[in-house]
Amino acid sequence: MVFLQTLVNALQWGSFYALIALGYSMVYSILMLFNFAHGDIFMVGAYIGFGVSSALLALTATGSLALPGWLILVLTIIFSMFLTSFVGIIVERVGYRPLREAPRASAAITGLMIGIILETGNLALLGAERVAFPSLIATTTYHLGGVIVTNKKIMIVLVSISLAFALHQFIRRTRYGMAMRAMAFDYAVVPLMGVPLNRMASLTFAIGSALAAAAGILFGVAYPVLDPYMGILIGWKAFVAAILGGRGSVVGATLAGFLLGFIEMFVPMVFPSTFRDFIAYSIVLLILVFRPHGFFGEAYSARLRL
Amino acid sequence: MKTKLFTVAIISCFVVALLFVACGPKGPETIKIGINAPLTGDIPKVGEGTKFAAQMWLEDVNAAGGIEVGGKKYKVELVVEDNESKAESAVKANVKLITEDEVLAIVGPQSSKQAVPAGGKANELGTPMVSPWSTNPTTTKDRPFVFRGCFLDPFQGPVIAKFAKKEFGFTKAAVLYDVASDYPKGLAEFFKAAWEDLNGPGSVVAYESFTTKDADFSAQLTKINNSGAEFLFTPQYYNEVALIVQQAHQLGWDKPIVGSDSWGSAETVKLCGKDCYGLFFSTHYAAAGAKGATKEFIDRYKAKHGYVPDDVGALTWDAMRIVQMAIEGAGELTGDIKKDRKSVRDALATIKDFDGITGGMTFTEDGDPVKCAVIVRISDAGEFEFYQSVCP
Known part of the structure; x- marks a missing residue:
């Protein structure tokens, strides 16, 4: 019973890592870039979701729109993914494009700086007070033979898996997906074949940021206390998941995200919770020692610019 | 050369200004x-x-x-x-x-x-x-x-332990605290010592921790749920209180949750909502009914x-x-x-x-x-109500 309950908890927790890791993984494989601002884009997505849902709730309250809670949630996710993808595009345009020929280390610290700007910008804009993410759907609890599941948990896991699946299909089946795969294969040559590099970079950032926004809103549904620094720790850990999954692998990043969730949830079941992250990330380190390219990653080659 | 001169000029201006400040009038005006x-x-x-x-x-x-x-x-x-x-x-x-x-x-x-x-x-x-x-x-x-x-935590810890014992007659407690912060960690330890004094060793059946910035407590709460504890003590700050209490309820915990003076913020109820109604915590004063x-x-x-x-x-x-x-x-x-x-x-x-x-x-x-310390109950309207007073 405890095992199954922990499994359910881990599925929810892993969903966030998986969604955020996808963004890291895409940018990394296509543009050879660690976008360290990604955790903060997740935070921005959560706040945009907060803004959109509050606005929709206000409209419903004044009677100009009659929307049920679940529809507001769906609209919030769609609008926020759309809006946050522009944040991603701007970040790429302002922060990374001018540095495309610069040493990779400069681009990496740009990410850190953009992250700090997003955090403190939010702090300046909205103040340091925590905001409570509105509860859009009522929590229903199901008891399935001793395992307790809420409707929110089911929704979070389903939405994350479907988004990951959709991205996978996009990359496998569309022309843009093919261009992305080609760029991941050889960053330098593909633009010579007529693939517009700038448009691909914008698209990559847009998709990654939209997924981060979805993660941010789902996070707000599950943990309805938002603060400007909420993206840092989860961003780092999702970055670990992206590396663990293997460079550029959608399946890998998703599975590694869930794996990280499982490790973090099951470790405290066996060991004292004080040592959770210590043991969890020692396990991750051990995995990387034996599989330095992650689960689904190709072996590094001379092509890699890092 | 010109810029160098300029820099020198600026620095000397600062030095002169500093000298003036240092030689200001004696004795404070403000x-x-x-x-x-x-x-x-x-x-x-x-x-x-x-x-x-x-x-x-x-x-x-x-x-x-x-x-x-x-x-x-x-x-x-x-x-x-x-x-x-x-x-x-x-x-x-x-x-x-x-x-x-x-x-x-x-x-x-x-x-x-x-x-x-x-x-x-x-x-x-x-x-x-x-x-x-x-x-x-x-x-x-x-x-x-x-x-x-x-007051101090060595006083507050026993106050909460005695209150839970006397009010509910409980013998098994669970504790969930932030191991990376001085206040929750200290208070959790004082509470544990006081509770074991009252109910014998092993009466704190779950002693779980997390670190600052964690948002998911389901692993710890699942353990607490299965430990047979009769109530949960969590000496956390208001942002964590909301998450802990809501997640506990979503995992099927329906027993009392007791807190400490860090709960006493105007934000606690705002973030936590109805989930926090009816819970108790110890604090320094109760606003409702003050004179x-x-x-x-x-x-x-x-x-x-x-x-x-x-x-x-x-x-x-x-x-x-x-x-x-x-x-x-x-x-x-x-x-x-x-x-x-x-x-x-x-x-x-x-x-x-x-x-x-x-x-x-x-x-x-x-x-x-x-x-003295005060035990406050969060009323069904979300107000902090005076419940009882405990003096040294």
């Missing part, structure tokens, strides 16, 4: 008091309460013409520094207040995480500091210059800022008045800031039967007041 508060970071509401209460006090004092010391009235100035709710920033803020702003005394920081290291700095630099809200013993221990305005000077303070604060002040606001108010009393009792101000700080400290140590809005206080040798 008294500066430093406020070291978490205006941003994890607990900004605490910082806001601190600032508002201190400013209210300042209005009162300056309306009366300032603080009178040795027959002379001095205007008062507040220097407010943000410690970002971080230990290292709190130390930095204290150093700045003491060395750059030359404050006479410091009020703050509030939570033990910042007050413990910042208190060490204040003591080292010989500046009296009063932390209104820090309940961890280390803050004032062996630091003659550091005082506090509240006399306490009520007067609450009404004024509410009229000005639109919400009922939490315990931090009330304790800060008391701390400001304690500092005022000490400055008034310092005899005279010589203008030699080191000497003046020492005489303020000596006056602080001798304060007896101070009549504060959070209760009477007399300081012990360690700089800790002897005062």
Whole structure:
């Protein structure tokens, strides 16, 4: 019973890592870039979701729109993914494009700086007070033979898996997906074949940021206390998941995200919770020692610019 | 060459300006008091309460013409520094207040995480500091210059243990706390010791922890759910309280959850909602049903800022008045800031039967007041209701 309950908890927790890791993984494989601002884009997505849902709730309250809670949630996710993808595009345009020929280390610290700007910008804009993410759907609890599941948990896991699946299909089946795969294969040559590099970079950032926004809103549904620094720790850990999954692998990043969730949830079941992250990330380190390219990653080659 | 000259000119301007400042008139015209508060970071509401209460006090004092010391009235100035709710920033803020702003005394920081290291700095630099809200013993221990305005965790821990035992008749407790923060960690330990004193070893059936910034507690709560505990004690700050209580309920926990004075923020109910109704916590004062000077303070604060002040606001108010009393009792101000700080400290140590809005206080040798605790119940309207009072 405890095992199954922990499994359910881990599925929810892993969903966030998986969604955020996808963004890291895409940018990394296509543009050879660690976008360290990604955790903060997740935070921005959560706040945009907060803004959109509050606005929709206000409209419903004044009677100009009659929307049920679940529809507001769906609209919030769609609008926020759309809006946050522009944040991603701007970040790429302002922060990374001018540095495309610069040493990779400069681009990496740009990410850190953009992250700090997003955090403190939010702090300046909205103040340091925590905001409570509105509860859009009522929590229903199901008891399935001793395992307790809420409707929110089911929704979070389903939405994350479907988004990951959709991205996978996009990359496998569309022309843009093919261009992305080609760029991941050889960053330098593909633009010579007529693939517009700038448009691909914008698209990559847009998709990654939209997924981060979805993660941010789902996070707000599950943990309805938002603060400007909420993206840092989860961003780092999702970055670990992206590396663990293997460079550029959608399946890998998703599975590694869930794996990280499982490790973090099951470790405290066996060991004292004080040592959770210590043991969890020692396990991750051990995995990387034996599989330095992650689960689904190709072996590094001379092509890699890092 | 031109730019070099320019740089030299600018630097010499600064040097000259500094010289002038250093040779300013002797003897202070105003008294500066430093406020070291978490205006941003994890607990900004605490910082806001601190600032508002201190400013209210300042209005009162300056309306009366300032603080009178040795027959002379001095205007008062507040220097407010943000410690970002971080230990290292709190130390930095204290150093700045003491060395750059030359404050006479410091009020703050509030939570033990910042007050413990910042208190060490204040003591080292010989500046009296009063932390209104820090309940961890280390803050004032062996630091003659550091005082506090509240009771201590070695007192609060047993208060909660006794309350749960007497009120519910429980024998098995679970604890969930942040292992990376001084206050929850200390209080969890004191509670555990007191509970095992009352119910025998092994009566804390789950003793689980997490680290600051964690948002998911389902692993710990699943363990607690299966431990057979009859109630959960969680001495966390308001942002975590909301998450812990909601997740516990979503995992099927329907037993009582008890908290400590860190729950007593105006934000707790706002973030937590109905999930927190009916829960108990120990604190310094209860706003609902207050009388006399306490009520007067609450009404004024509410009229000005639109919400009922939490315990931090009330304790800060008391701390400001304690500092005022000490400055008034310092005899005279010589203008030699080191000497003046020492005489303020000596006056602080001798304060007896101070009549504060959070209760009477007399300081012990360690700089800790002897005062009562209050158990508050969060009512079904989300208000903090007085439930019972526990005195040492």
